[in-house]
Amino acid sequence: MKLGAATMIMLALAMALSSCGQKEGGAAAAGPGGPGGPAPLVTVATPLIKPIVDWDDYIGRFEAKQSVEVRPRVSGYVQSINFRDGEFARAGDLLFVIDPRPFQATLNQARAEAQRARATAGLARATFARTERLLAENAVSRLEFDTDQATLAQAQAALASAEATVQARALDVNFTRVTAPISGRMSDRRVDVGTFVTAGTTPMTTVVTLDPIHFVFTGSEAVYLKYQRANQAGTRPSSRVAPNPVEIRLGDESEYRWRGKMDFVDNAIDLGSGTIRGRAVVRNPTGFLTPGLFGHMRLLGSGAYSGMLIPEDAVVTDQTRKVAYIVGPDNVVAPRVLQLGPLVDGLRVVRSGLKTDDRVIIEGVQRARPGTKVSVKPGKVVPPAPGTGPTPPAIIEPPATSASDARSVAK
Incomplete structure (x- = not known):
């Protein structure tokens, strides 16, 4: 059966289009990285070996x-405040003054009582001395001697008590001047002039x-x-x-x-x-x-030891593992599972997984595939310039209470 001219033209056009598609597909399959294509170029270098120390x-x-909360040692009304909030104070600097007049009056009274006790003790001492001489001459009874001796002891005890009261009242007067217990920075005042403060209870300020x-x-x-x-x-x-x-x-x-x-x-x-x-x-x-x-x-965390370092870009994440690609003697790529340490001078410490003579791919990692051949360009591991390179988290081993850090020993 004969075909029309139009049908013949359509068949010829379809065959031409099919032939072009096959040629384009073949050219794509034979591109770079495919069978028969050129091997990808990568840069390799051995790990940098240098002394480092670990830090946790x-x-x-x-x-x-030192931190002290200042409280009064006597009760009374605040008469004056002698510091500015937040300023530095030296130990002994005056901070507050509590109205001293009631305590001064009590001190004066205690001194008067001590004076009277001193006079009573003097009289008792003279009476006992006279009785002691008369007893030697058998001019007084033993009972009178014992009575005067006891009276002297009581007068001396009363004098000691009165003098102790004077000391206590003098301390109260001194405690009306509240001073800084330590040198440091003051907090703000917690009381104002005229506030009644209670001994040992009212917080007045703090100093640290x-x-x-x-x-x-x-x-x-x-x-x-x-x-x-x-x-x-x-x-x-x-x-x-x-x-x-x-x-x-x-x-x-x-x-x-x-x-x-x-x-x-x-x-x-x-x-x-x-x-x-x-x-x-x-x-x-x-x-x-x-x-x-x-x-x-x-x-x-440790003394100085010799550590291996590689660029952060040379580390590849393979699911939950950290991997580096090395190039063997036959230029075939092979993966190595790494145990990583912290960053040191912008480079990552490798705890295990590499040897000192391994040729690690440091550039072109994205073009390398395990089991394939690559073209090799020699390189060198050097710390990145400040402000360049990746910025991974400083801590790679949680939690914070057990994380490790490291740095190189000073050159």
Whole structure:
């Protein structure tokens, strides 16, 4: 059967389109990375080996080394206030004056009573001396001698009591002048002139010391055991060189700019939280740090050791694992599962998973596939320039009470 001219044209056009599609598909399959295509170019380098030290990271709060709530030692009406809210005061500076007139009157009365007791005791002493001489001459009875002796003892006791009362009343007068018990920064006044205050009850103000200041934190039982094991093994840094140094940064700071040292670890682990309380002392000469501030502290956790470091970009996340790609002698890519440590100078510490001579892909990781060949370009692991590179979280091992940090030893 003969086909019409139109039908023949349509069949020829369909065959041409089909041939073009097959050519385009074949060209796509033979592109870069496919069978027969050029191997992708990657940059490889061996891990950087350098001395580093581990630091354990904690979150804590600053506390005053000394904090005193000022309360009156006598009851009365406030006569004057002699400081400004929030100013610094030295120990002994006058803060408040309680109306001293009632106490001065009581002191005067006690002094008068002491004077009378002193006169009575003098008379009793003279009477007893005379009776003692007469007894030697058998001019008085033994009963009269004993009576005068007892009278003298009573008068001397009354005099001692009166003098003690004078001392107590003098202290009351002195206590009407409320002074700063320690040197530090004052809080605001809690009472006003004319307020009646009660001895030992009414809070008047508080004063706290700021230099030095304490940083208080809690550490996990695991961290405590780690330190104890390290102390037994002798792998902790020598306290003669740097006695448990700490570095602290505040919430709005990126660098650990505050320096201090450990001065206390509690004697028991809290049964409820499973943590133990520690404390560091920090110099604060300008008074910038104030009690209540939160901070991030790192405590020296090890002596210097040789660590392996690779760029953060060389680490690939494979589900729950961290992986680096290495290139073998035959230029075939192979994965290595890593156990990572913290960042040091912008590079990631590798605890395990790599060898010192492994060629790690540090650039072009996205183009590499396990089991495929690549073209290799030699490179070198160097710390990134400030302000460049990835910004991963500083803590990679939760929780905060057992996290680790590290840094390189000073060059």
